[in-house]
Amino acid sequence: MEKELLLMLPGPVPMPERVRYAMMRQAINHRSPEFGAVYADCVRVLKTAFGTTNDLFVISGSGTAGMEAAVANFGRDKDIACLVNGKFGERLYKISQRYGKAAEIKSDWGTPLNLDALEERLEQGAQVVTLVHNETSAGIKNPAKEVGRIARKHDALFLMDGITSVGGDVVEADAWGADVAIVGSQKCLAAPPGLAGISVSNRAWERLCKNPPFYLDLAAYKKSAAGKPMETPYTPAVPLFFALREACLIIEEEGMAGRIARHQKMAQAVRAAVNAWGFSLFPKIDAKHEYSNTVTAVSYPQGMKDDEVRPIIKKMGIVIAGGQDHLKGKIFRIGTMGAVSAPEILATLAATQHAIKKTGYKVQGDGVQAACEVLG
Ligand SMILES: Cc1ncc(COP(=O)(O)O)c(C=O)c1O
Structure with a gap:
């Protein structure tokens, strides 16, 4: 046997039976009220897990797609300060190098971040801060609230990877001033891999870059989500959405x-x-x-x-x-x-x-x- x-x-983590079975359904039209309702359920529950009333979208792509969407829409051509104490902090730095003028504020993996150096970078004009809240590679939880406070003090945007904390630990995106926050479906949400949730504050929208990426253009996500029915701009990974909806309903039931x-x-x-x-x-x-x-x-x-x-x-x-x-x-x-x-x-x-x-x-x-x- x-x-x-x-x-x-x-x-990835084991998925509850209900989540697995949800993926076995027949295909549906993603431009339909039926899909709109699935998407809306995901967004409603994810907002509670993020601690946000901001806009929130679900991207067909893994957590890294969410990271890239954050940087490509809000960091392009900007001066970006990247806090790094593990592999995923490094990844945000590498993505930031592709899109903007990135500076790494580096600590050894699994050791405290250098927040004094962050203040210095911000005083020198950094406009965006990136942080991994729960640095999975090293098992350390970084002080997101403190980083949010510092970013706000210097009027910088705060992009937060909550990929392995949202849905499993305390995340207060709005209270911490996380302008953009991200979760991955295969982590604490116990859904299959392949989807990323991303929230965007009004402050971030005001600073949206002029030349956004195409597939990960978050303004296009916003426009489609505002439609009736609620949609995504391009064909989403519908079976994964079915599964994520079920995972979200389980989260709602548990509280x-x-x-x-x-x-x-x-x-x-x-x-x-x-x-x-x-x-x-x-x-x-x-x-x-x-x-x-x-x-x-x-x-x-x-x-x-x-x-x-x-x-x-x-x-x-x-x-x-x-x-x-x-x-x-x-x-x-x-x-x-x-x-x-x-x-x-x-x-x-x-x-x-x-x-x-x-x-x-x-x-x-x-x-x-x-x-x-x-x-x-
Ligand atoms: C903190 C963190 N950020 C980003 C990622 C990348 O997510 P994905 O592998 O879904 O692209 C991971 C994956 O382990 C992660 O743990």
């Missing part, structure tokens, strides 16, 4: 507060296990930065081999993530996103603990027991 693997990744509390508790259980093992969490946080509640990054102790540990876990049917780029072999990452609850967490921690021991390493204490104490 072929068994499905349990994906405990920082996206954002409960959903956030659940994500926080699952991450807390993983951190309790890591502490009990005597292992170190990878990020170096300070008073302004926090551990991510949607992905926990753990440093391998000296000598422990990623290519030995994770295959043992996979043999037990569970997939966790390794490190990316220069962190390959140095860290492992356990995602706590989407529909995740105690059984998945406990199975993952038990399998990980077993793999650690099997590769000849000792743990100080019982991580599974420590997690049970958080979850029980």
Whole structure:
């Protein structure tokens, strides 16, 4: 019997049955009231997850399409300050280099951002700030509210990647002054990959670039969304919209507060296990930065081999993530996103603990027991 693997990744994540079945429907006309209603449901729920009353659109494309849409529409030919402490901060910097005059404000992956350097760049005339709220590559949660405050003080636009926080952790796009915020469908929303939600403030619209991209032209999205029925400018990935609508209805049923509390508790259980093992969490946080509640990054102790540990876990049917780029072999990452609850967490921690021991390493204490104490 072929068994499905349990994906405990920082996206994609397992999809509830209702979400999977929603994709099996017959094709519909995307220029129809039926599609308009699907799109409207997605937008309504995503606005609550973003904490915004701004315009919000759904793009057929992964999270990176949302990042590119943000920069290409609002950063072209502008002076852009890019805060970087991980892979996705780097990605926003690379995109910004394509479209504007980008300056990287760089910290080591998983270490606090240099907000003094941000102030300096803004004083020197930066007009746009980019930030990854939840830096998935390093398991660190960056101070979006503080960055929003600084950006506003200098009258800069604030573009925020909330790709792995929206729908799983506290995001207050409006209160934080995030002029543009982005989510990816395959992360905390527990929908299939391939869609990105993007919100746009009035302040951002006032500063829309003159030569926008074609496919990702957000003014075209705005025009189509204002139509009756509500539409997208080009043919959307309709089956993915069906699935996203279902995922959004599930979020609405659970309620954002409960959903956030659940994500926080699952991450807390993983951190309790890591502490009990005597292992170190990878990020170096300070008073302004926090551990991510949607992905926990753990440093391998000296000598422990990623290519030995994770295959043992996979043999037990569970997939966790390794490190990316220069962190390959140095860290492992356990995602706590989407529909995740105690059984998945406990199975993952038990399998990980077993793999650690099997590769000849000792743990100080019982991580599974420590997690049970958080979850029980
Ligand atoms: C924080 C963050 N931003 C952006 C992305 C890119 O999203 P996608 O792979 O959907 O293009 C990811 C993907 O892991 C991410 O974690």
